[in-house]
Amino acid sequence: MAERGGDVTLEEYRDAWQGHGTDPDADLDEEELLAEVKERSEAFDRTIRRRDWLEIAAAALVVIFFGYEALTSAAWLARIGAAVVVAGSVLVVWRLRSARRDGRDELAGRPVAERLRAELEKVDAQIRLLESVLWWYVGPLAAGCLLFVVGIGDGHVGTLISVAVILAVSVLVWWLNRRAVRRSLRPRRRELARMLDRIEANGG
DSSP, rough: GGGGGHHHHTTTTHHHTTTOOOOTOOOOOOHHHHHHHHHHHHHHHHHHHHHHHHHHHHHHHHHHHHHHHHOOOOOOHHHHHHHHHHHHHOOOOOHHHOOOOHHHHHHOOOOHHHHHHHHHHHHHHHHHHOOOOOOOOOHHHHHHHHHHHHOOOOOOHHHHHHHHHHHHHHHHHHHHHHIIIIIIHHHHHHHHHHHHHHHHHHOO
């Protein structure tokens, strides 16, 4: 499951937000700007939903497998590790759902400045989510997997290789999420803030 939490789908943020090639400093009237914000918002929401559903599906498979191991494994350390992985998977689903901001119905017909503020809050929520991935995603799942492989292992080369792979994948997932924030989400936040400043300067 951990391999899916990084840049595979989150790299699409750049296409979702910036794929239209619109210059945020170009002169657009409020109606055109509102249409632009709405189009990009919907693309961003689709990317987030796709990522979340992939993670939920992966979490369901993980819960089934490790839940069975938590109940049946002969090694008590492996059973603890499997239970930690199950709990971590539930935490992942909860954090993904709680970080999602979807208020299109409430914002329908609202001024463009209000829509931009809502988009800023949405992006900020995703930035906080990915910047804290070590604590709610990587850490719990890696800890559970480590306990599990040590519990079922024989302490020889195979166990050491498994531990090394888990640690390497964990570091990679953490790094990919940090890169997604730096290369996609923060540039989009700056663009939104610049658009909002322009609207507010014009009395919008």
